[in-house]
Amino acid sequence: MVDATDAPGEPSPEPEGVRMTRSFVFRNPSVLIFLALLALFTLGVTAVSEGFGVGLMSTSFVKTLGKTLCLALVAVAMDLVWGYCGILSLGHFAFFGLGGYMIGMWLMYERTRGIVETSLAEAPIPPTPQEVVDAIGNQIFGVVGSSDFPLVWSFADSLTIQLFLVVALPGLLALIFGWLAFRSRVTGVYLSILTQAMTLALSLYLFQNDSGLRGNNGLSGLQNLPGLNAVPQSTVSVWFLWASALALGLGYLLAAWVVSGKFGSVVRGIRDNEARVRFLGYSVESYKLVIFTLTAMIAGIAGALYYPQAGIINPAEIAPIASIYLAVWVAIGGRGRLYGAVIGAVFVSLISTWFTGGQAPDVNLGFYTVKWVDWWLIVLGLSFVLVTLFAPKGIGGLFDLIADRRRPDRHGDDLGPDQGSLREKEAVE
Numbered sequence: 445m446v447d448a449t450d451a452p453g454e455p456s457p458e459p460e461g462v463r464m465t466r467s468f469v470f471r472n473p474s475v476l477i478f479l480a481l482l483a484l485f486t487l488g489v490t491a492v493s494e495g496f497g498v499g500l501m502s503t504s505f506v507k508t509l510g511k512t513l514c515l516a517l518v519a520v521a522m523d524l525v526w527g528y529c530g531i532l533s534l535g536h537f538a539f540f541g542l543g544g545y546m547i548g549m550w551l552m553y554e555r556t557r558g559i560v561e562t563s564l565a566e567a568p569i570p571p572t573p574q575e576v577v578d579a580i581g582n583q584i585f586g587v588v589g590s591s592d593f594p595l596v597w598s599f600a601d602s603l604t605i606q607l608f609l610v611v612a613l614p615g616l617l618a619l620i621f622g623w624l625a626f627r628s629r630v631t632g633v634y635l636s637i638l639t640q641a642m643t644l645a646l647s648l649y650l651f652q653n654d655s656g657l658r659g660n661n662g663l664s665g666l667q668n669l670p671g672l673n674a675v676p677q678s679t680v681s682v683w684f685l686w687a688s689a690l691a692l693g694l695g696y697l698l699a700a701w702v703v704s705g706k707f708g709s710v711v712r713g714i715r716d717n718e719a720r721v722r723f724l725g726y727s728v729e730s731y732k733l734v735i736f737t738l739t740a741m742i743a744g745i746a747g748a749l750y751y752p753q754a755g756i757i758n759p760a761e762i763a764p765i766a767s768i769y770l771a772v773w774v775a776i777g778g779r780g781r782l783y784g785a786v787i788g789a790v791f792v793s794l795i796s797t798w799f800t801g802g803q804a805p806d807v808n809l810g811f812y813t814v815k816w817v818d819w820w821l822i823v824l825g826l827s828f829v830l831v832t833l834f835a836p837k838g839i840g841g842l843f844d845l846i847a848d849r850r851r852p853d854r855h856g857d858d859l860g861p862d863q864g865s866l867r868e869k870e871a872v873e
Contacts, residue, residue, distance in 0.1 A: 474783060482693050483689075485689070489506060493681070493682050494678040495680075495682040503677055506678075506685055507681045507753045508797055510681060510685040510688045510753050511688075512790055513685070513692045514753070516793075517692045518540050518742070518743045518789075519773050519785040520695055520696055520786060521695070521699075521743045521746070522739070522773075523780070523781075523785035524702065524738075524742075524782075526779055527779030527784075528708065528780060529712075529736075531735070532633075532635070532636045533639045533739075534764060534771065535621075535640060536639075536739065536743050537761070537762060537767040538614075538642065538646050538767065539739075540746055541757065541761050542614045543610045543613075543745060544747035544751035547606060547607070547666075547751070547752065548752075549597060549663065552600075552663050553580065553584070554671075555668050557601075559583070560576060560579045560583060577593070581593050585658065588658055588661065595656065597656065610748040611741045614743060615741040615744070618740030621638075621736075622732065622736040626729040639767075640764045643762060643767055644763075644764050647760075647762045651759045660760075663751075663757050664755065666754070666755050666756060667752060667754075667755040684752060684753050688750075688753075695742050698742075699742075699782055700782060702735075711731055713726075714726075769792075769824075772788075772827075773793075775831060776827060776828060778838025780837075781840045781843075783843075784838050787838075788838060788839060796820060799817065799823070800820050
């Protein structure tokens with residue numbers, strides 16, 4: 445007996461998941477464009493790198509580009525929580541730093557263990573496992589006057605657990621903080637102050653030597669991958685570039701999917717009129733908590749990829765000013781549009797590298813010499829003010845202008861309170 449669905453000439457029904465995926469792609473062609481541009485960029489950098497290409501691009505600049513992709517990923521997370529949900533968080537760089545600390549603990553532990561085992565191998569009597577652990581602790585914590593492993597380093601020798609903590613720890617902190625804040629219905633500037641206070645408290649705690657994370661010294665030597673000492677940094681930098689590009693692509697795809705359906709409509713409604721959404725029966729606090737926690741986990745992943753390329757992490761990276769910079773990037777790029785967050789982060793990051801790296805020439809005014817290393821933060825602040833006043837849609841708003849010029853005038857504009865009937869009447873006439 446032949447099933448009717450298998451009859452010749454009749455297309456077989458598609459699974460629900462396939463139809464949803466195609467619908468999402470068709471409704472969001474900008475996602476495909478972004479992913480294609482990201483893939484072309486990654487291939488292009490690989491082709492001119494020293495590790496896999498013709499060597500026209502230095503290894504240090506490849507690392508800069510890899511770090512920039514990580515900053516773009518955390519900017520996407522910031523745009524999701526601020527541009528779409530309306531929560532101006534000034535603490536998301538704390539989650540970024542926590543992700544870096546979690547992977548940095550494993551990198552530093554394994555690198556130190558390799559050094560210790562190599563040095564103790566020359567001893568006439570083979571060391572015991574406990575002696576090896578004690579030597580590792582002395583190497584890592586000797587700078588803060590200790591040699592014992594704190595409790596937070598209990599799983600530092602397990603890559604699997606530390607990778608899990610990269611996501612779990614920022615997510616757990618965001619879940620607890622968000623639950624306490626949102627259930628109390630703290631909103632607006634008060635919530636921003638609370639997130640900044642959380643970041644400051646975490647930063648001050650990490651500055652202490654007894655925090656277990658080496659205080660102001662932070663974690664260093666993170667660019668050296670354990671077991672791969674023979675692999676040159678030119679190759680490692682391209683590996684991290686690939687990983688950063690993949691994370692950005694997947695993070696962008698996830699964020700676009702979150703804001704595209706009914707969930708995204710509710711989230712934007714919370715941003716525009718929280719009281720009305722609550723009146724319609726939606727659990728506003730639950731939606732906020734999901735977005736806040738999800739973006740914290742994305743920020744943790746971005747930090748775990750960023751700091752091995754930077755080579756070092758210390759509590760200064762988690763200072764509140766870093767989260768303020770993150771908000772500035774999103775505002776300059778254009779909040780409320782994911783590609784705007786990427787544009788803002790990439791643009792400001794590369795320009796900042798150019799100004800603060802001594803590549804921008806000084807300007808001699810005769811009576812005063814402008815050194816961009818000293819004036820860069822002022823330029824960045826002025827840019828934020830000017831964008832806020834005169835271009836609230838940011839750089840990404842330029843794409844809206846282009847789209848509006850290409851879009852034809854629609855027949856059937858709103859002519860009164862009963863928009864539907866008037867449009868229908870105008871269309872008939």
